Amino acid sequence: MKDLSSISPIIDNIGPFNEVPQEYNSQDSYNSLLNSKILIIGSGGLGCEILKNLSLTGFKNIHIIDMDTIDLSNLNRQFLFRSEDIGKSKSEIAVKFIKNILDDDTTLEIVPHFKKIQDMDLEFYKQFQLVISGLDSIEARRWINSILFNLAESENLIIPLIDGGTEGFRGQSRVIIPTFTSCFECSLDLLNVKTTYPVCTIANTPRLPEHCIEWAHQLEWTRQFPNTKFDADDPDQVDWMFNTALKRSKEFGIEGVTKSLTLGVVKNIIPAIASTNAIIAASCCNEAFKYITSTNPMLNNYMMYSGDDSIFTYTYSYTKKTNCSVCGNIAKNIVVQNWWTLQQFIHEIKSKQDIQLINPSLTTSSKLLYMSSPQELQISTKSNLSKKMRDLVSVGEEIVITDLNLPISLKFIIQFEGSYEDPEFS
Structure with missing residues (x-):
């Protein structure tokens, strides 16, 4: 076994802020460190740092999962990769x-998994004592957050998510303990809004x-490839x-169009900085x-780091939202203009910062409003899209919204207000 003398002073001497010093046992701590099974999600800029840190800090059983392959643009900050690794699995090479x-x-x-996190079943996630996320995908972070909360509620299995x-x-780290703290879904409105440009x-x-870039993305792609969604992870489509x-x-x-900027615009990527990755990974x-x-x-349970305007951190407890679709217990109230069609x-709910859906389906307790899949239901409910919401849903009626990309249901209570005519044409 590799020498653990570098961390023994930390384990052997109880921390000054330990809340239960009379119950602390250093041998139990050693055993937990050696026997705990940890899952890292993502092996990019953060994931590389996290994997290195855990491996050097006494953790002995680590799994890492990532669906991505190594690109030339990764090499400036994802230090576990070399030029000869381009095109290979990030998790396997790391x-x-x-x-x-x-x-x-x-x-x-250390066990790599060259897969999407959605491809793994619940039994896979149930084997871990802790999950650490180093993802840049909001959709994937929402997914794993809801999966861990589902395990806590359905099987009383508490697996914290860091x-x-x-x-x-700038960066942030947070500790999410299912059913005890606020969850990732509670804080969607803290995330940066994607920059948009007038059509x-x-x-x-x-x-x-x-x-x-947005012209090519929004207009020309649709014109050249109708009914085909652009895939920013496909190198040929990015080219x-x-x-x-x-x-x-x-x-x-106009000057300044580069491949990296193109990828940044279509994926809403803010350039990553290696030092920020190192700081946030260390915190996790x-x-x-x-x-x-x-x-x-x-x-x-939430730490914010800023390195652009001086250097500081700020820590606070982010409160659970009672109307959170994952950890809350009541529906969200949503105001609908009287002139809105379905x-x-x-369109409005897809663009809301605290909802962020991609391809939603909507139902009430009595009928299907619109189903994005399967095709048969999509065809049968498509006619509702042109109908006014006030003709489809009653005041105070609850709408349930699902999305194939998320294993959760969102509940909304409808309230109507405003003009009965579209103000643009009135």
Whole structure:
């Protein structure tokens, strides 16, 4: 077994803020550290740092899952990868690198999974004592958050989720303990809103490289490939988007369209900075160590880091929302304008920061309003899209909204207000 002398002072000497010092036992802490099974989700900028930290801090049984492959643009900050690794699985190469470095530690077991997190069943997640998320996908973070809360409520199995995220010089880490703390869904409104540009500017008078990219993304892609959703993870489609935007920029004499900017615009990516990743990953691993060993109390429950305007951190307890669709127990109230059609309502809820749906289906207790799938139900309910909401739903009636991308249901109580005519045409 690799020498644990570097961390023994932390475990052998109880932390000054330990809330139950009379119950603390250092040998139990060692055993927990050596025997606990930890899952890391994501092996990108944060995931590489987290995997390295855990491997060097005494954790012996680690799994890491990521569906992505290594790209040239990853190499400046995802330090476990090299140029010869381009095109290979991130999780598999990350594990191979760590094992090569720590080949003298025969007790260290790290298992890679080259899959989407949604492809794993509940039995897979039930084997872990802790999950650490280093994802840049809001959709995936919502998914794992709801899965862990479902396990807590249906099987009384509490698996904490430590979530880290970075945006340029800023970042955050948080500890989510299902049924005890607020969850990831509670804080959707804290996330940055995607920058949007007027369609008229994109179509007629572009002035920025982003305008050219959005023209290719919103208008030209739909024109060239109707009924085909653009996949920002497909290299061929990204190349098409870049070349189309570049051609557009040359027509209008606009400079600055690059492949990295193209990917950043279509995926709403803020450039990552290695030092920020390292700080947030360290915070996540610190919380993991404290939880597994019980040496000190965990973060309660949200830490914000800022490195762009001076350097500081701010910690506070983020309160649970009673109308949260995952950890709350009441429906959200939502105001609907009297002139809205069902189509307009769907457009509005998809764009709301605290809802963020992709392809929703809507029902009430008595009828199907619109089903995005299967095709038979989509066809049979499509006619409702042009109907007014006030003709489909009663005041105070509850609407249940589901999305194939999320294993949760969102509940809304409808209230009507405003004009009965679209103000744009009145």
